[in-house]
Each structure stands twice: as structure tokens, then as C-alpha cells.
Amino acid sequence: METKKKDIRALTREQLRDFFVKNGDKAFRGNQVYEWLWQKSAHSFDVMTNISKETRDMLEANFVINHIKVDVMQRSTDGTIKNAVRLHDDLIVESVLIPTKTRTTACVSSQVGCSLDCKFCATARLKRMRNLNPDEIYDQVVAIDNESRLYFDRPLSNIVFMGMGEPLMNYNNVLKAIDKITSKDGLGISPKRITVSTSGVPKMIRKMADEEVKFNLAVSLHSAIDDIRTSIMPFNATFTLADLREALAYWYSKTKSRITYEYVVWKGINDRQKDVDALVNFCRFAPSKVNLIEYNPIDDGEFQQASNTAIEMYVNALERNNIIVTVRRSRGKDIDAACGQLANKT
Secondary structure, eight states, X not given: OOOOOEEXXXXXXXXXXXXXXXXXXXXXXXXXXXXXXXXSOOSSGGGOTTSOHHHHHHHHHHEEOOOOEEEEEEEOTTSOEEEEEEOTTSOEEEEEEEEOSSOEEEEOOOEESOSSOXXXXXXXXXXXXXXXXXXXXXXHHHHHHHHHHHHHSSOOOEEEEOSSSOGGGGHHHHHHHHHHHHSTTTTOOOGGGEEEEESOOHHHHHHHHHTTOOSEEEEEOSOSSHHHHHHHSGGGGTSOHHHHHHHHHHHHHHHOOXXXXXXXXXXXXXXXXHHHHHHHHHHTTSOEEEEEEOOOOOSSOSSOBOOHHHHHHHHHHHHHXXXXXXXXXXXXXXXXXXXXXXXXXX
């Protein structure tokens, strides 16, 4: 019976060094392979040219590199790029490159499908099949960095975990991926340029605070009234706004880091004065920023973009209360790459 080979990127640098020592080689060989795997994003052992053919054959006999493959790349009229990423087990996730005049941002996925049930999100309609491994998350970033250099002549500047899946439901792998992305042995991207967006898992927000993470936190809020939020994000019945607010207050007390709220305003759902007042009250406990996001339809018509008057009502109230607010226009809508639209249509 053939033994299944282990993915070599599941090994730490120390484990790689130990592997070589146990096989009669020098420990530094593990450092060389580690550099090929992470800094150089090697797809195969054959490209490791400073290692002997005999050693590469030994690696081939014992390990695999489960590298992602960009199956389909689509380019929007506004320059946005969407990748359909094929994983080693033939499952597909999507990631997006969002360009502006001053930066390029990678929007990456953390799960195949999603374990939550937000009614306005196309990804939530997919069954959660599995969590992504750290290297699969890392590979999405590398692919987008390469595209940023190729098409926009500059390296990737920012990363947001706002793709498919709930990052805090894949907590350990997401943090391992961020560790690799920010490490000098990996991509060396500053954690201050990384934002993890969550629908709100209080226990895990507290855990992040305790672990003193250095990246930014965004919360997909959309209503500060429990029954309304539960009607569009049913998991709110378990993770209530009171619990979420308490966890976020704890986050701020530990990190002193401003909280960003992602907020879509829909016609007939959260476009009244009482919705605005509730959001203002929710934001008051800690320094915060609200991103009002344009809604991107997912075909059934249940949710409709609110009027400009409603958006202005939110903006005016937040500014009056000294809460930073921006109105974000979605990018990549023509290729279903905008917020809430990732659903493997490719």
C-alpha cells in the first residue's frame, strides 16, 4: 500500500532541519529548502537549483508541494482581477486584486464556502467544505502580488481577509498564514497593511486581543439592532450584539487599535433614522471607522441598494458624532468580484 506523501509546507523550519539531519545531511539544508518554499514560492523540487539532484529526488520521494493553481483569471473594466483558484483536491476558491491609483489590495479567502449564513452574501449559499491551509492562503497572496507587479508595475500593498469564508472560524490557519506573510522569511508585508474582517465571533475576537495581534480588525456589522441583524445574519441569535460589543471593547482595551465597521445600507431593512441612531450608539465605546459599502446584488432581488438620501443620513449623523465614515464604491461588479458576490460562478 502506497504511503501518502506529506505536504512539505506543513513542516516548520526546525522540522525541516531535523529531517535533513536524520537523513545524514546538514541542518542548513533545511534552511535552503524553507527559503525556496516561502520566499521564492517554489512549485516543485526541481527548481531548487542550489540543492543536489540526489537531495531533490529524496524530497520528491517523501513530500509534495500542494501549490494552488489560478484556473481562471478575469479582468474587470475597472482593472479589478478575480482569480478562480484550484486547490490540490480540485476544490475552488476565489480571490481578488483591487487596484487604485495609490495601492493594490488582495482580497483573499479563508474557507471553501462559508460556515455562516448571511442572507445577502453569495458565498453563504455554498456549503462549507473545508478550511484553507496556511499555505493555500499564502499562495493566494503570492499570486496576486505577481499580478500586481505584472499588470500595475508595483508590489501588492494591502491584504484583506474579506473573501470566501469566515476567517475566525479558521483561526489557527489564518494566523499561521499571516505569520508567514509578515515574516522576513516569507513576504515581509507589514501587519499594519493586513485587515481581518469578521462577521463577529466574540470568543475569537477576545482570543486575538489576548494574543496581541498586530493586524487590523474589521467587523461586518450591517445593523446595530439585534432583531434586524438576526434577520439578515441569523448567527447573530447566538453571537448577539451585546456579546460582540463586549468583545470589541476588550479588543480595544488590549490593543488600542481602532475598529472598522463594514456596513451596507439596504432599502426597507436598515435605512431608517432609528437604524442610524443605533449605529452611532454602538460605535461610541471605542474609536472607530464606518465603511458604508455599496450593495452588490446576488440575483434574487430580496436586497436592494438604499437611496442616496439614506446614505447621506448615515454620513451626516456619523460625522456629527465625530465618527470617521467613508462611502465605498464597489469594484469588479461586472465579473462578480465585488463584496458579497464571490460564489464560484467561474
